[in-house]
Amino acid sequence: MNYFVIVDVTLRKGIADPEGSTIERALPALGFTGVTNVHAGKSFRFDVEAESEEAALEKATSLAERLLSNPVIEDALPRIGER
């Protein structure tokens, strides 16, 4: 079966996020107030051919850790998505 997988890659806690803080600082100038804790990251989407949802997620986790993210500074969170 084909499973639609979404992987969010975000900077690990404690790692400086200059993109996130720059976006946060820009928001008040556009009139958006009360928006805090802005973090920037990446999102990947792909189909995985697998026997089950668990197997698809396992494969996605493995490839996310090996290639899509740098575990030194980033966390990767795979999940089954809705098309």
Place this chain on the structure above:
Amino acid sequence: MARIGVVVFPGSNCEFDAAAAVTRLGDQAEFVWHTRTDLDGIDGVILPGGFAHGDYLRPGALARFSPVMGAVERFAATGGPVLGICNGFQVLVEAGMLPGALQKNRGLTFLCQPTTLVVSSTSSVLTRGATIGQELVVPINHFSGSYTCDDETHDELVRNGQIVLRYKENPNGSRDDIAGVANKSGNVVGLMPHPERAMSALLGSADGMVLFEGFLGVKVAPFVLAH
């Protein structure tokens, strides 16, 4: 005369400058295309600057899977000198051959300027010809050059003298002003600044010479593995 392999990935763009630095000091430079799987007869390896594989995903993330990297890892494991400059440094951290990671510059701007480096350790193939505290003017040219690592790794780097070069004035927000680090043995070194572009006083600085002289083993005793 040493034979230095300069690895060329699709998107490398500093390979000619690196080769010129090598030949200027009387050694031989040989381009090594990234699909090669052997480094037979090579005495030292340079991973030059540029945008290997377009820097897609993350700088160095795809280059580490290039066929040549297996040979580079084996070469380093036997004590062979390996130097990663700028994008080459990013490739070495992605490959796990050097600790830490390189993030986007703190100010989110591409930096292209001369910097003053301070030699922090001479127990590496790159800095063995320099003296501790020596200041070197070497240009930087990068967007993702802010070195980062966790506390434990940082402690270890300090303890082992693996921080080889620091910025006098930090341009990119790197941890502890780090500009370059070595592995524990000192035979694998990576730095964001470009010493190959500081080889002539007429063109701004010749301070890269002392680093290349160290790497090529000119005027200094042969390198002995520290560990």
